[in-house]
Amino acid sequence: MKIVDMRLRPPLKTWVGKMQFTRGDDYFRKLGYERPASTRTQSVADLLREMDEAQVQWGVIMGRQSEEPLGVIPNDEIAECIAQHPGRFVGWVGLDLAQPMDWCLKEIDRGLKLPGFKGVSIEPPISKDPSIHSPADPRLYPIYEECTRRGVPLNVTLSAQLQSRLGRPYEDSSPVPLFKVAKDFPKLTIHVAHAAWPYVMDMIGVAFVCPNVWISPDQYMVKRLPGAEEYAKAVQNYFQDRACFGTAYPSRPFIPLIQEYQELGFTSDVYEKVMSTNALRLMKMA
């Protein structure tokens, strides 16, 4: 099985200066993980070795152009990494929502022409324009129209942890506004990174009623975490075709997180979908 990691931040030039690489340690200690060696060496070669050991074929570099301390990772830097390591990484185009809509639409067009880019990623609750805090903001609709027209999936990252890092309102990580977006754009595929944890039941509810909503609970779908078993129940029983695996590397190491996904009680067919085939289908790589 070729595992696809839906959220992997390689040690790119800009990323190693951001908090995932500079401040991740407290988080690791709290949750009892060893940090991967590659986060110290900050070497992509070491990272590829760790991916090989864990049988992770593809790492999805989800573009990000949001407020500090998460920051802006240039799409060109992501493109360069993809080009240097063919067959290992794919990218989603990150958009800075504080830019004029014209820029966003042009960046979608430009980014999707770069080799290996498969989707578009926005983070409204932590965007550089704090007046945009909901994915249901009508100002974002041209982006949704453009993604629908092109038939590319859209990622929206939601989690209370992100809100806290910026001191932004907690409740903006609620997935409920996505219901409106999903209903207004029934042909748009919406992928929710971090699966809006800890809004677990709201996320499951929205995905239950919106067949175009996908989730990657990433590091939050481990059995010992509150709410995680509810994600797993939902995935096993009613949206096994719309859930994907993600490590949020460097926030989590590969092998221990894969082992924790194995402990969630998925049947073997569902496990394969979550770890691999769903993501490949989502990105039209299957």
Next chain:
Amino acid sequence: MARVIVDMRTRPPLDTWVQKAQFRQGGVYYPTRAGFPRPRSAEERSVELLVQELDEACVRWAVIMGRQSAEPTGAIPNDEIAACVARYPDRFLAWAGIDVTQPIEQCLAEIRRCAKLPGFKGVSIEPAIARGDRSFWAYEKRFYPIYEECLRLDLPVNITLSGILQMNPGRPYEYASPIQVYRVAKDFPKLDIHVAHGGWPSVMDMIGVAFVCPNVWLSPDQYFVKMIPAAREYWKAANYYFQDRTLYSSNYPSRPHREMIQAYAEWDWAPGVLDRVMGQNALRLMRMA
């Protein structure tokens, strides 16, 4: 070393309290509804008998959480609590209840007065069931001087939040949301905020706020027993990343002591965590350890 048990929420049968809902028989508080026996001391309204029951349950300290809120939960005079603490100085501790509908200068004066009383270790407010005719949010700026004063005096503040609390005075349900604590915790990162009743049933919201706010402490009280929906999520949080900020309480007389302690012990705890939950965390929160 024997386990030290600190009960973060016990209401002794004081003159005023026995007239309130917790001691009225047959009401929604009646613990038999949840499968627990009614404590004999609650039936007989005897503080002496309560102390005996605390002895039998090996409870070292019982915290009397002050309350100055809307009926039927009502207002218990801090002096009545102080008299009980003075009578049993090795058994009871107290947090000063503050009526948040009073002028702010009066609130601050009462905090300063009570902080000097023996055995008073914190301040308790309940904006969601405030006296008068409306509810408030804990993050409203009008309360910020209270938080500043608690910081100045190095006292933790308690905010009681639960859906059931809203029901008693018929106040809007949504004011029980623990998300309101996020903003207070972010604006006062050095203030220790203790949430009694654990924001139940908004369990995941409570857990999420506590996850991202290291100054938020949590007593799930009577909701931390296996028969209660979502209690398992409290347990996972307590066992995993929240071991130092989860506290035990019986919520007596709504629950009996010995049986509640037993119910807490029935969860599958990681090594050492139960000792922290049953007492060590409370002692640290109240600057007694």
